[in-house]
Amino acid sequence: MPRFRAILDTMPAYKPGKAVTSPDGRSYKLSSNESPYDPLPSVVEAIAEGAGQVNRYPDPAAVKLTEAIAERHGVPFGHVALGPGSVTVAQELFATVGEPGAEVVYAWRSFEAYPLLADLAGVRSVRVPLKGEDHDLDAMAEAITGRTRMVFVCNPNNPTSTAIRTRQLVAFLDRVPEDVLVVLDEAYREYVRDADVPDGLTLYRDRPNVCVLRTFSKAYGLAGLRVGYLIGHEPVAAAVRKVIVPFAVNHLAQVAAIASLEAEAELMERVETVVKERSRVREALIAQGWEVPPTEANFVWLRLGERTMDFAAACAASGVAVRPFAGEGARVSIGAPEENDAFLEAAQRFMAGSASG
Numbered sequence: 001m002p003r004f005r006a007i008l009d010t011m012p013a014y015k016p017g018k019a020v021t022s023p024d025g026r027s028y029k030l031s032s033n034e035s036p037y038d039p040l041p042s043v044v045e046a047i048a049e050g051a052g053q054v055n056r057y058p059d060p061a062a063v064k065l066t067e068a069i070a071e072r073h074g075v076p077f078g079h080v081a082l083g084p085g086s087v088t089v090a091q092e093l094f095a096t097v098g099e100p101g102a103e104v105v106y107a108w109r110s111f112e113a114y115p116l117l118a119d120l121a122g123v124r125s126v127r128v129p130l131k132g133e134d135h136d137l138d139a140m141a142e143a144i145t146g147r148t149r150m151v152f153v154c155n156p157n158n159p160t161s162t163a164i165r166t167r168q169l170v171a172f173l174d175r176v177p178e179d180v181l182v183v184l185d186e187a188y189r190e191y192v193r194d195a196d197v198p199d200g201l202t203l204y205r206d207r208p209n210v211c212v213l214r215t216f217s218k219a220y221g222l223a224g225l226r227v228g229y230l231i232g233h234e235p236v237a238a239a240v241r242k243v244i245v246p247f248a249v250n251h252l253a254q255v256a257a258i259a260s261l262e263a264e265a266e267l268m269e270r271v272e273t274v275v276k277e278r279s280r281v282r283e284a285l286i287a288q289g290w291e292v293p294p295t296e297a298n299f300v301w302l303r304l305g306e307r308t309m310d311f312a313a314a315c316a317a318s319g320v321a322v323r324p325f326a327g328e329g330a331r332v333s334i335g336a337p338e339e340n341d342a343f344l345e346a347a348q349r350f351m352a353g354s355a356s357g
């Protein structure tokens with residue numbers, strides 16, 4: 001047997017959202033926060049055209065896409081670094097700052113990739129418990145030590161859906177030492193509607209130790225193609241570009257992302273529909289008797305505790321896949337109206353069952 005790294009035995013496995021099918025053949029996937037919409041025809045066309053060139057390696061520097069992103073956000077070209085999904089960009093960040101013995105601070109529960117990536121990099125995870133469903137930024141600031149190299153702030157937070165407000169985040173950033181990299185993971189930024197939830201791209205400008213992660217996987221509907229990016233100051237972006245595996249962002253992902261930026265207005269109309277559905281779903285759940293934290297993302301969070309796995313099983317029996325975290329709660333993506341109706345029906349039935357049983 002080859003000798004493997006000991007950490008592999010203790011690493012948590014990433015549990016992707018699964019699809020389920022009800023006995024009568026219904027299947028609604030509300031477990032991965034994907035866009036419920038098929039790709040736009042213009043995006044499919046760009047991919048089809050790009051398919052004719054896949055005998056060639058992709059542009060290693062993804063110049064056209066990098067330019068499009070820089071222009072879209074009004075940032076310098078050199079502030080953008082791409083990766084095959086923002087999870088991979090996060091992994092690259094660990095490769096840039098994560099010496100063995102270093103520490104990374106993040107809220108818990110938050111995005112489940114953080115502990116995995118930390119373990120892989122040999123970086124010690126310092127998990128700061130949520131306060132209610134929110135980041136406890138004071139406790140996170142206090143958790144920073146001389147060994148801390150990086151802090152993740154997931155805003156809005158996956159899976160609890162809550163968002164940090166401007167005053168709190170600015171006060172936190174002011175407390176973080178300048179040699180500690182703060183990563184604002186904004187995978188759900190396009191779904192934020194509260195004007196007091198800060199845009200990381202505003203906050204990073206005069207803070208060289210702050211960077212922002214964005215992705216084409218959620219609002220832009222390209223989860224299957226894997227493309228995400230970082231925006232940060234030149235040294236941060238350059239460090240990421242240095243550690244990226246050559247040709248990591250494939251040609252089809254590059255052309256599809258460019259086409260998606262060109263079709264942004266259409267895509268943001270879809271996001272608006274999801275946001276409206278989010279309000280409808282949350283209000284309906286509250287009317288059913290559920291406690292649902294305010295959500296600024298394309299999902300809702302139900303803190304079910306010990307009932308979590310029963311709830312997930314009940315939803316699965318109705319053909320609705322949710323994302324359970326055993327003993328804690330379930331995250332449910334906002335889908336198309338029909339999917340949301342199926343979920344609301346399952347939630348209602350579960351609530352009625354718990355009330356009578």
Ligand SMILES: *Cc1c(COP(=O)(O)O)cnc(C)c1O
Pocket residue numbers: 033084085086087088111154158185187214215216217218223226227228
């Ligand atoms: C979905 C998600 C991402 C995006 O991952 P990709 O690798 O870009 O698909 C990043 N961060 C968080 C918190 C997410 O929920």
